[in-house]
């Protein structure tokens with residue numbers, strides 16, 4: 076069973092989620108916000124902007140910020 080790590084941009088919570096049948100969490104289990112982002116290569120700690128530049132994030136808790144410009148399905152902004 077694939078267990079993925081997710082990160083909530085809203086409250087900064089990291090959590091693991093057992094993905095069954097391709098369904099992914101669209102809500103943070105803590106704050107119920109839909110600002111969760113899977114922590115994988117497409118949504119990693121270093122995100123690339125549309126122009127290929129590295130999108131620097133602040134304070135670590137917002138590591139998913141750059142995903143809006145890439146391909147993180149969980150971060151549809």
Ligand SMILES: [Zn+2]
Pocket residue numbers: 083084085086087088103104105106107108
């Ligand atoms: Zn949250």
